[in-house]
Amino acid sequence: MEIQLKEISVRELVENFEDNAEAGVVGYGGKLDIRPPYQREFIYNDKQRDAVIDTITKEFPLNVMYWAVREDGNFEIIDGQQRTISICQYFNGDFSVDFSGNKLAFHNLTNDQKDQILNYKLTVYQCSGTDREKLDWFKTINIAGEKLTDQELRNAVYSGTWVTDAKKYFSKSGCVAYSIGSDYLNGTPIRQDYLETVINWVSGGEIEKYMSKHQHDQNAAALWRYFQDVITWVETTFTQKRKFMKGVDWGTLYNKYKDEQCNTEKIEKEIAKLILDDDVTKKSGIYPYILTHDEKHLSIRAFSDAIKQKVYEEQKGVCSKCREHFALEEMEADHITPWHEGGKTISENCQMLCKECNRRKSGK
Numbered sequence: 001m002e003i004q005l006k007e008i009s010v011r012e013l014v015e016n017f018e019d020n021a022e023a024g025v026v027g028y029g030g031k032l033d034i035r036p037p038y039q040r041e042f043i044y045n046d047k048q049r050d051a052v053i054d055t056i057t058k059e060f061p062l063n064v065m066y067w068a069v070r071e072d073g074n075f076e077i078i079d080g081q082q083r084t085i086s087i088c089q090y091f092n093g094d095f096s097v098d099f100s101g102n103k104l105a106f107h108n109l110t111n112d113q114k115d116q117i118l119n120y121k122l123t124v125y126q127c128s129g130t131d132r133e134k135l136d137w138f139k140t141i142n143i144a145g146e147k148l149t150d151q152e153l154r155n156a157v158y159s160g161t162w163v164t165d166a167k168k169y170f171s172k173s174g175c176v177a178y179s180i181g182s183d184y185l186n187g188t189p190i191r192q193d194y195l196e197t198v199i200n201w202v203s204g205g206e207i208e209k210y211m212s213k214h215q216h217d218q219n220a221a222a223l224w225r226y227f228q229d230v231i232t233w234v235e236t237t238f239t240q241k242r243k244f245m246k247g248v249d250w251g252t253l254y255n256k257y258k259d260e261q262c263n264t265e266k267i268e269k270e271i272a273k274l275i276l277d278d279d280v281t282k283k284s285g286i287y288p289y290i291l292t293h294d295e296k297h298l299s300i301r302a303f304s305d306a307i308k309q310k311v312y313e314e315q316k317g318v319c320s321k322c323r324e325h326f327a328l329e330e331m332e333a334d335h336i337t338p339w340h341e342g343g344k345t346i347s348e349n350c351q352m353l354c355k356e357c358n359r360r361k362s363g364k
């Protein structure tokens with residue numbers, strides 16, 4: 001991997017600056033992707049923005065910025081996006097800054113003042129290398145202030161036709177993936193949560209491998225079709241929409257159970273029963289539980305310390321199985337009738353077992 005230290009003047013940076021909102025922001029003569037299409041919105045506030053211009057007019061140094069070199073020789077900002085946009089917007093006349101009591105936009109400045117800003121040198125590291133090297137490096141330098149999400153970094157590393165097309169479906173505010181998936185997915189498209197989630201599902205957790213494989217595909221239609229399939233499967237398997245469906249690991253369940261025949265009437269009855277069960281403390285876990293019947297998804301309520309203490313006293317510290325005496329902290333509370341056989345988390349259904357007996361009973 002190669003990392004080059006460059007000095008870039010503001011004059012070079014603002015050349016052909018174009019801000020097309022969600023369609024992307026470019027500068028540096030069109031060679032620098034300041035904000036790729038459908039990436040997150042500009043979030044500096046006025047004070048932070050003014051401080052950038054103030055730093056430049058005072059000739060103080062700005063923190064170093066990081067650009068990735070793309071395959072075609074162009075660049076993409078990895079760190080410094082918001083400082084760069086502040087500079088370009090000021091040059092563009094989008095806002096004014098206080099100069100000893102006067103609010104002045106760039107075009108209000110004297111030629112000397114303009115030149116001072118345009119000649120200011122920014123320190124930029126330009127990095128080129130393999131995808132893996134770049135990703136590792138970006139993760140390391142992705143420091144405070146203008147943090148990119150992991151998926152934003154991956155989009156930069158695996159930039160190309162495929163990711164550009166994928167963003168049209170998954171990364172714009174109000175995108176098609178949002179319109180069909182917002183009841184089932186956490187996060188926001190603009191910070192790449194949707195794209196990350198769907199690639200994670202389709203690849204079984206191998207996001208980078210998948211992106212690397214498809215980097216130069218002409219489009220991302222297959223990913224979009226997969227996403228629609230997952231959502232359709234969710235809606236036809238669990239026919240009643242509920243709030244806590246949001247954030248369930250749907251794709252993983254779809255991958256495993258999509259070919260199984262499901263009785264939706266039976267499923268809805270079971271869900272309704274589990275919702276009413278006070279011992280089920282994690283309602284969103286009902287969906288994976290219905291398919292896997294693994295109780296760990298439900299976070300079945302544990303016995304309280306008060307119940308444990310009471311039952312311990314009643315048993316006089318003697319383990320119900322081996323009949324040996326133990327201290328309270330050497331014992332564990334156990335459901336006499338297991339939860340899945342209808343046993344509740346109440347003192348009448350609690351027995352204190354020594355750790356060894358409890359392990360043996362639960363078969364761990």
Ligand SMILES: [Zn+2]
Nearest residue numbers: 319322354357
């Ligand atoms: Zn025991």
